[in-house]
Amino acid sequence: MRLLGFAGLLLASVATPAISQSAPGESAQGDVSVTIYNNNQALVQDVRTLSLPKGRSKQQFPDVSAQIRAETVTLSGPGIGIVEQNFDFDLLTPAKLMEKAVGQTVTLIRTNPATGAESRVRAEILAANGGVVMKIGNSIEVLRDDGLPVRVIFDRVPPNLRARPTLSVTLESAGGQVPTALSYLTPGLGWKADYVTLFDEAKQTIDVQGWVTLTNNSGTDYRNADVLLVAGSPNNGRGRGGYPQWPTGTIDSAGTETGDRERLGDYYLYPLAERTTVANAQQKQVSFLDVTAAPARKVYEYTNGWLGSSDAASASSVLKFSTSRSGGLGDQLPAGIMRVYMRDKRGDPQFIGESQIEATPMGSAMSIRTGEAFDVKVKTVVEERTRRSSSRWRTKMRYEVTNARPEAVTVDLAQSGLWGDVRIEQESQASERVSADKVEWSLNVPANGSVTVTATFDGRY
């Protein structure tokens, strides 16, 4: 044993470069770039310099993503040819170690519980089913049948069991130091945007800061990586990520301006300015947008469903602004959550609500619903329902909008559910039919006052 250890020391000094994981924080990764998409998917490119022997050799690649999609691995480099790629995820555990030791001989060290004296014996493992059956000398025993302590020492670990799932590539090479580019896709990395919006009601402006928030649940650190974020969710070909997104209702009219940012096909790219380490179980935020004093205004909206009635329902407070280059945020917005803050009387920012936004082109008119207004309420009443014939009803509605705020407000009041053929027979104020099934009144409600609208509908329901 001792002699072997000494021989090992000599051998080791020759092969030291192979121990790539010696010091903490060091990694076998080379020059890493990580491209992260919105849909929990990332492309990792890792340029490692390998010291290759001439001919065929098997190279291991530790420190790849623990969730690597092994079928997407590509390795390339000057003068190398791939023979095969293997991804082994049979983990080395005590049970596996014993199972693979069947037929081999191990050393048992028994400790005398009274004296602490140790005795060594060699044993052949015959089976490991439920209990471990061994042959010691000429007798057959079950390991630790008496419950007394026994150390089992194995001479070796099985060659194809590993501590971590491991990628290995067998390749042919002319030999020497070869820079190789390893690339693969992995789930477990994703990003979204988080916006901090400070609304100044007096000046009717917003300050918006955008942060990209990336999350690493892939089980692996990416050290000193060049990070690129792609605003988009490429279909991953398995029908999982390909479903269309629900519209969030935040884009009033989609913009037609093209931004200055780099793009890849239809996706915008957000490269991080500096290299950074994306650690496992980490959420990282980096700023990408900072706009001050963009114009914004607040409106109130309320939509009543067909035959809906309520005593005093709050209207929604909605913040409207533009992402246009002129008079707006001047950028396209990746999908995420916009949190809106306002200063209280002491000047401290307070949170007033948030809204999910979808990826928004530059030049769009946006409306963000921040919450329900305490002081602007709508009372809706079904005043009268008359049956005109077997298929027509006449419905008289009354809407009372009250404003307890000390200033006048504008409320967009809508009645939906008109099913296309509903006619308005009479209304106290002119409305706009915004779509076949929706009609809208824009109401100016005076300070501490109220406005009442009545309308009579003629329809099938």
Added chain:
Amino acid sequence: MTFSRFFAFLAPLLAPQAVPLAAQQLVVSDQPENVSITIYRAPDRGERAIDPDWPQGYALITETRTVQLPAGDTMVRFEGVSEGMFPESAIVTGLPNGVREKNRDARLLSPQGLVDAYLKRAVSITRTDRATGASRTQNVFITAGPDGGVIFESDEGFEALRCTGLPERMTFPAVPADLSPRPTLSILTTSSRPITAKLTLSYLASGFDWQANYVATVKRQPPGEKPKMDLFAWLTVANGGKQSFENANMMVIAGEPNRERHGEQPRPTGGALQIRCWPMQRTDEVPYNPGYLPPSPPPPPAPMAMMVGEGEEIMVTAMRRSGDRMDMASPVAAVVAEQEGLGDLKLYRVPERVTVNAKGQKQVAMIVQPDVSYDRIYVARASEHSGDSTPLSYILRSRNDEKSGLGIPLPAGNVAVFENSPFGPLLAGEGDLPDRAINNEIEIVVGQSPDVRLAVAELRRTKSRAYWRATISNARNHPIAVEMEIARDIAGRARGVEIVDGVPTWRVTVPANDEARLDYVIRLR
């Protein structure tokens, strides 16, 4: 294997050190100097009570912290933040060159985390002899772990941890730099020279909630006068977290800010070492026993001590004998939260600094409105079936204006109505109030009165008409106001019935110890 044995000897030199990456310096900000906490109600909680274990609302926490920044790149780590923090909402201001990145790390220092960090590295194993107490330490090298067990290599060969029956413990040379005791927020920033920076950190955190708890005390008035009550409200806040906020500015927000479902957080790593050894069955354990024993049932709770002392009962009796008790008055509030507008929400600020305790609830007065006038109205909805008489509910109705003694925003909450009686103040009922703006109508459903009853009966029916009669009986010794809705298609006009918000409603005053009758006709299809 030979390489690794070689490495085992060098290990002490190469052991992990608690140094952050690259040339960053670490500055730890362990606690805030000044905290403001603004609490928001749980969205969609409705009339349900606050969950005291983990309140479903949230809070905006704003802290000021002073840090000494050296020149160059610095990582500032924040400690003592609320454990319910939504890290993506964190905002840090007050740095000369801004924030380069914000990180929230959730690799936790744990037995599993240590083995994971020391995989392929050197640790030591100490075995203590149970017989002699002597211990022996061996330098070993972790070959595999922490999933499914730990295998290590010594100069004797490979062994599995804790499969021997011997007392074994692992010793690690240092704490790995990237493991922390709890999820940690840090920022990267840079400064050209050493400075003292006053930072403001604000973030949203879960585990908080609040509501208004109204106490309405009905005043005893001389007969014939308009009834009045004193309206008082407590602002009840709850903190379900482990973090106390001492000497904090406290505010609450009434109204309904929109909240979205928040995205996926990094899952904290780490936990207990789960060691599974090779099969360990002995010859006496055949046939195979999966080794699972159901957990023993929990011990029965200790019998409750009989806490109701006799002394207490005697005291109550004595109080009863004292005859008429004092009328209940609303509590006198020395500190009342101040209300201000915040956009379309209402902000209530506690004017003094308070301490919001971990796992605690706190109450401060928020509304004190004496002499609120109201109407007591019995309400009913005419049934569509004939039947025996049923008791009517009664409500307290008022308008949120100055004329009624109100005219202030009333945030949603529970209302307990007390009435004074010869036996002292008694609970008359509890109701709920939604958010009410100035000038809105207020209705609190208090309870039912067995003395005021409604009976409806169909008297006769033709092909197209049904003739109904409603009878309201009043066994009280004073007149009462009743409103009965007839949510049906009424034919013609009935005396006393008017259409209120589209619903035919019979408004009537029933004299003391008397009845009122209404005949009405329903149109049949």
